[in-house]
Amino acid sequence: MRCGIVVFPGSNCDHDVYHVLKHVLGQEAMFLWHDATDLKDCELIVLPGGFAYGDYLRAGAMAARSRIMSAVARHAERGGLVLGICNGFQVLLEAGLLPGAMRPNRGLRFLCQDVYLRLERHDLPFTHAYRDVRVARMPIAHAEGCYVASDEELDRLEAGGQVVLRYGDAGGGRGDDDPAVNPNGSARAIAGIVNRQGNVLGMMPHPERCAEAVLGNEDGLPLFRGLTEEHGRTAR
């Protein structure tokens, strides 16, 4: 599958995503420059983690206004797959491709640690490869990952099945107010949401950092495998 990884000035997980797609999964991966207007026929677009434009104004704010984002928006509208990881999620929010916004973590500090995620849906290209897995462990690494939206918006997301990933405990239980479970204080412990059509996912945890046995955790691999497999199935 042709996968495009957008490089904004200050992206720093671009190589990590490339490595998983290209070397772990053997896909056709390429970098797309932030001021390009053309997505080079990529079917999957990944907005990687990092600090685009230093996150100097608000995380993702300046990157959301870069030239390539209009092309990404068109791709999304046509049903193309878009995955935003960490900073990429923040960019999707700032660009209005997903609702809501990010605020600083509840402890006002950058947090790099593992979290447990409840997988709330298994019928999306992003999650179908998890099959009957209900809980995944993945690392987070961010300073602004506290998801906020109005109550009405949150209700809409829940009702529409758009909450895909939620911070939970190791057994899959909820603990929205517990900093050990929901470390950044996200509303309703939201860690990842999808758009209404189900083709644009934004998530704070880093699946690309846990996609190889040698790193001690492969819980992120099914996400990428599912995306590329899904494509294999529908394209044929």
Added chain:
Amino acid sequence: MSRRVASPAEPAVDQEVAAEHGLSADEYERLCDLLGRTPTWTELGITSALWSEHCSYKSSKVHLARFPTSGPYVLQGPGENAGVVDIGHGWVAAFKMESHNHPSFIEPYQGAATGVGGILRDVFAMGARPIACLDSLRFGRLEAPRMRHLVDGVVRGIGDYGNCVGVPTVGGETGFHPSYDRNILVNVFALGLARRERLAHARAAGAGNPLLYVGSPTGRDGIHGATMASEAFAADSEAKRPTVQVGDPFTEKLLLEACLEALRTGAVVALQDMGAAGLTSTAFEMAARGGTGVYLNLSRVPLREPGLTPYEIMLSESQERMLLVVERQRQKDVEGIFRRWGLEVTDVGKVTDDGRAEVRFARRKVADMPVQPLTQGAPVLRRPVRVPKDLEERQRPPEVPQPDDPTAALAALLDTPEMGSKAWIWRQYDHTVRTNTVAGPGGDAAVLLLKGTPAGLALTSDVNPVYCWLDPHRGGAQAVAEAVRNLACVGAEPMALSDCLNFGSPEDPQIAWQFRECVEGMAAACRALEVPVISGNVSFYNQTDDGGPGGPRAIHPTPTVAMVGLIPDLASLPSSSFTRAGDRIVLLGTDAGEFGGSAYLRLLYEVEQGRPPAVDLGREARLAELLRFLAFEGLISTAHDLSEGGLAVALAEACFGRGLGAEVSLELAPLNLFSETQGRALVAAPAAAVEQVLEEAEAYGVPALEVGAVGGERLRIRASGGAVDAAVEDLRRRWETALPRWMEETG
């Protein structure tokens, strides 16, 4: 001979002015001789920077010469921006450690952040992509004035900078001691990878090749304090005050990518970061290494604010700037790369072949100096040394009280910020970006994947300043030995080390003695354990005169060692914590009941006295070899060395990782559970492998004893006449909250 052409606005120079710039009468005379005339104001500034302690190593040179600097892995020893080792598979690793102590005390956030920025530039100036950082931090007592503010700022500064650039901070160390109440230490290490054939250098070559200035414009940041002392500038003080350096990790990230891309074109002849003493040291050092000269037109240097003088432009320490020498015919290609990354690039001069540095500003020549005599010819000082007056007192054998209750003693030790978990710090550092981190902070050494190979890199930083204060020779040797041991625990063979030698004033003979002794202790250990020194940094004058009766208070001698090792195959990496119930625990090495400078005496009884534990280098070498063998053969599941706090603390730490308990019994007095005898480690192995572990130990000449087993939820250590018995969870909670309790106070 050039006319003297100082700008009329510039003050005239005489010996008194030179003295205010820190030049001795001898040095001033030497400078006049070299020039054949009185120096200009700008030339004086340049010289005072180049001949400063920081740039010239004038007080340390004679001692540093004792370090071994070559070995089977070494490609580049000291002298370049970073040292380089060949790690095989076509890869080389460039690394270096730097201090940013003083700036971090003034402005902790920016001071620490710019420390990270500087060391990253040193590494990518070698053409290596930075893949990991370590930070070695020394703070005063947390109750000391401003101290929590300093801790908070330094940690945020390191985190924000490294996190933004995307280089994981995978390890380090953190200590708290009153000797750092007024002088904290921030030492940062970075390591980068390059393909062997792509290694870059900082040697200006090819007369006529342009000098390109890239990155941020120049401001009045961190300019030599000497400017302030001058009468001439006193009048309009505020506006011309040098300002604190502010880090811009976003620009750094662009600079990093653009420099690496530019190097791939092959058109870059040399590049170097503008670090301490800014453009001055960069231009002079690049020319000196290349045996060439430079011509600089300062009117072209991009400025952040108007009105900077040539003196200020030459000495500014504005961050995120590099100087490149590029092939003349391919200048446009290189410039295009920087512009594409959104960076400014300016042609500010060229390489010449006359061995001189000629500096012009507004059509006037403001400096014209011979390069080699100024760089190589910096004075070398043999500072007088004297054994400290109170050394005997320090080393008097201390009285060592028996613990009333060994469990309570262990719990109390673990409950101190000094011994407690440092996770509060390293959770604020991205340690998993770049997806190489096999073992991050929290173990004995960090372990990184070398993608595309079975091999791994191991990194650690170590020093025990209390040992160094009590006996600098032993302390220096111990720092090297402990680093080797920490690497061995993950099965890594040391390739080389970088250091940061932090001391008080070398003008004090007692401190000069400490320095010499530490360096000799380190050098002896380096030779015995076969670890060359390939880069490093000296930071003197870490002391404060608060008018007290004892004179200035200096920090404890702190020769930080950052060591890099190679793990041939990651398939059988042991963990620093217990991983499986039922594993048998084997203690390697024997105890000699040594308590001088121990955590036990210092943290529980406030006694800092006696000789620190002896360092038997032969024993350390055998232990390290044994550990590497056991790891490589996959015989052990756990390896953890014994250091501060002795066996009791090591066992507790090994339990914390997965909350697994242990049941141990020994014929030792309970007190000896806290002894800090060196050359020891504990390992755990499946029952079936224990025999072999013991046999191998015997073959390597390392005393070994099976002492117990992993399992349960309690840590039980039965000693002769007393025992530790505690729930692992209780101990772990204290250990985990000891530091955050201080830092996250509420209400």
Added chain:
Amino acid sequence: MSRSKTPSTFHARVTVMPRRAVLDPQGRAIHQALKRLGFKQVEEVRAGKSFDLTLTAAGAEAAAAAVEEMCRRLLANPVIEDFAVELVDGAGDGRS
């Protein structure tokens, strides 16, 4: 076409604040810290951002309109933030 004023320089100060309904952990933390320092008289703290812009425009109104447009397009996130634009005396640099 009809405008013929020569453009001149303006200074604008933009203040961006989290909306009332939005969590402001930073403001809360600063409030706590102030109380610890003994400033018990403080009842609330909200933490936001401030930008000083220098720009050329045909007149004060045009300058203000342009800056408001910048706020809408970049400087503030309407989901969580409110903004205010204030034109500072054209001659001064608007800072203490």
Added chain:
Amino acid sequence: MSRSKTPSTFHARVTVMPRRAVLDPQGRAIHQALKRLGFKQVEEVRAGKSFDLTLTAAGAEAAAAAVEEMCRRLLANPVIEDFAVELVDGAGDGRS
């Protein structure tokens, strides 16, 4: 002792800006971004912080003095930042 005013509530806005001579990477990046969005008329951007405080004090002067003290002790970093305090109309909440 002579003061007998009953304390009342004040609103203060604090603006903290990087000093002129100090590098302001945020401001620079935002300036570039505005230019990319087509706002070519912008000549400079400085980025700082803004705090809205609600506090009780005996009078406006006392309120301002207290807030200035808070700036010196916590809200601003004197090494690299300047601050300005502005008392907003006591009744309103000082935000747009």
